[in-house]
Amino acid sequence: MIKKRALISVSDKTGIIAFAKGLAEQGIEIISTGGTKAVLDQEGIATISIEEVTDFPEMMDGRVKTLHPKIHGGLLGRRDLSSHLEAMEQYGIQPIDFVCVNLYPFKETILKKDVTREEAIENIDIGGPSMLRSAAKNHPFVTVVVDPKDYDQILMELSESGETMLSTRQKLAAKVFRHTAAYDALIAEYLTDAVGEHEPETLTLTYDLKQVLRYGENSHQHASFYQNTLPTSFSIASATQLHGKELSYNNIKDADAAIRISREFDQPTVVAVKHMNPCGIGIGETINEAYQSAYAADPVSIFGGIIVLNREVDGETAEKMHKLFLEIIIAPSFSQEAFNILSSKKNLRLMTLDFSKKDESKEDEKVSVLGGLLVQNQDLIEEKTENWQVVTKRTPTDDELKALEFAWKTVKHVKSNAIVVANSHQTLGIGAGQMNRVGSVQIAISQAGKKANEAVLASDAFFPMGDSVEYAGKHGIKAIVQPGGSIKDQESIDMADKYGIAMVFTDVRHFRH
Template sequence: MAIKRALISVSDKTDITAFAKGLADKGVEVISTGGTKRALEEAGVNVMGISDVTGFPEILDGRVKTLHPHVHSGLLAVRDNEDHQKQLDELNIKPIDLVVVNLYPFQESIANPDVTYEEAIENIDIGGPTMLRSAAKNHRDVTVVVDPTDYNRVLRQVEENGDTTQILRRELAAKVFRHTASYDAVISEYLTAQSGEEEPESLTVTFERKQTLRYGENPHQKAVFYRKPLYKGASLASAEQLNGKELSYNNINDANAALNIVKEFEHPAVVAVKHMNPCGVGTGETIVEAYQKAYEADSTSIFGGIVAINREVDEATALKLKEIFLEIIMAPAFTEEALAVLTKKKNLRLLKLNVSASPAIEHQLTSVNGGLLLQERDRYGFDEADISVPTDREPTDEEWEALKLAWKVVKHVKSNAIVLTKNDQTIGIGAGQMNRVGAANIAIEQAGEKSKGSVMGSDAFFPMDDTVEAAGRAGVTAIIQPGGSIRDEDSIKKANEYGMTMVFTSVRHFKH
């Protein structure tokens, strides 16, 4: 069945005149609306106005123009249904065989920080999605195009056969429903946020494909990287890659973990991550000093790791970074001299992104079999904590600084988690253990002699005093932990026995 009539109404006019000309050259009658009609006429395409089809003018500032039986009957009529064809004939309605529509730019309008609520609402398309859905539902007979990248293959089939194949029509219909679902998801998210609803009865989210990855966590697993439209925080999805191989699934996960940690710091900081856990964190007056501390924190584990930096990378830092094998270095900027040093390693991935950007409220999505968990991201910091010191001794100024560093890092370590810090760097990290004293023993063993005079951070309270005992024996002088155990007094007593100071924060930082 040849395509005889096409309805074209697009907001994005990319390549539309060439497509419409191609259709007209094949004898297809073109119907159009508003600005699209004017653009096609200016290009010399013979166009019929939508009012000539409906017999009804566009009204309400163009809000109502295609919402008409003469349009939707022409789209929804089943071609081999005799009753449908009889009704069309009786009402003098002609079928529409091809629909080309893309929608009012709602997403682009709300991306403007100065957009008003009223302006956003005016950019919600009604007629466009309705036509798309009608045509897509009847894709057995109707070709529907929403994406300009599909113009060429549709036109090629029309030129060769006068019509499109059923396979192509089904594929295009599926794309339409993905497109309208995504469009509605962005609108619903915007309106939900505007209304202040925190727990809607249903949750619809949408993501756009950024790239197909070589594989997932392991080579036998397929994987794709999607990005969230309009996300305003620091994101690997918006990073500019300056050098190196394509990012892998594990690269992205590890780099995201490093990004979330380095965001905690205002002073120059460097974070090294391996398998989603920090292996070294350092701060300093300069980035090269911070990097040296992060490297020395665990010079073994950083090999093959991810490094996140919250300042511009200069040549001195680059020369240090190039000495070992790293998968990724991310920073807000690189000097030309630093790039000249680092790009000599052709496989080293260099990512440029704003590592500090963060939306006011951010949610974390975690998939489970058949479901989805949603929670606020853990952004609870030291300044928000309800700080108390239950031990006989208060921390010194030096201990306070080390405790703050331990508390910033431990919330990003897989639970059960223990972090030892000293002199503006981590010196031991125990992650993902089934019991807390086990995590402490790992951190203490890693720190070795450095544990003497260090401080300890714990992501959750101590159920008994064994972790404090281990810390005391290792020479730890201060501990920061949430408190709240029914046996807190045992831990306080043990800390006093060793002359340690202990700080309670009254907030837990589990990370699963």
């Protein structure tokens, strides 16, 4: 009776000694290659070299060693077809019943600083994926494993019945094809980026499961959270949770929105978000001062919100936040005093994030629609106030210009139709997601109340007519920033002049749907 054989060739050698010993104890012969063989031999585990099986030397710096009929014939030959068995006997091909392979560390290679393209190319595995695919295709007869987490299951089944269950082989085969697909997708992404191709004819994406969520947007929806295989440093996916219950689907989306907004500001800034819209943004000389401005911007909506601070949270600021019900607080760090104060709330999620990486998060945005995927680069256009065009008789004062710049940075993160009323350090009123622009203007000004007098207003897109400007003028708005570009721009300009409003055009629109 021909002994069963296993082929083992792994880059990640986690658990491989115990697994190989377990196979050997079941009387299974082990074929191995290179570094894996050396490790097994050192542990006294008997192995057969690839060269002994193929009767052909390894060559081309290891590029060619397992791509041989005596390997792939042993993997692909069907044990239930006489024609396959006859061919295997005729050409001296012995079946291979187990394959344990993981691949050259391509991901780890390209994550290294200053990696060369040549080094990346040399870490593209060819033989490994080929063996995995062959074995997975023939899973009715071959057990194939790519993940060390599955070693124990295989050994347990072998010890119980002398073979693995078909259902296990089916699951492992599916896992193999996911693994090789992800591996190829990463290589394709790397090479596509290297040649500057922005619209490839096919788009293959790969992500790693980070968390199975309790539910989705609503309790009856299932949801999972996947992270980029090449992690984005400044992202909710890379944040470290120090305290509190696990994140929910809506938490993740809100936190993502808050993190994006925080990128806009270098001075001490606090961003409060509800339902993916800012409800309060404040800047100050200190993070405590910034928090007070953010809170005062909308002390009602901040309840149950997500807070992002771009400086360490100190004890004084923590005491103020502790008085509120908040879902998440994200910051570069927490002082020990602040952590002790805030962690007394067992459900409050405290998270840290590396804000030094905030300008590195430039990946494309991807949004699913029924039947497809929309892809665009992020709205990261660099804008300078010196390029803005004053279109009214009155020019903004220096203080108004600072306020306009603050409002303009904010409005790009508000769902369109978007209006922001602000001063130079604080949002005062935000109108978001309305079906007409004047509705957003009314909401923002109503929220600002008396503070709208002497404040400025930003609109993410042009005013289609003068009614919004008229409403702003009647409520004391002193300056407006908007893209311009309407066929009725002059109507808005004339209305601004009527109320003594200084208005500037940016020539850039910031819709956010």
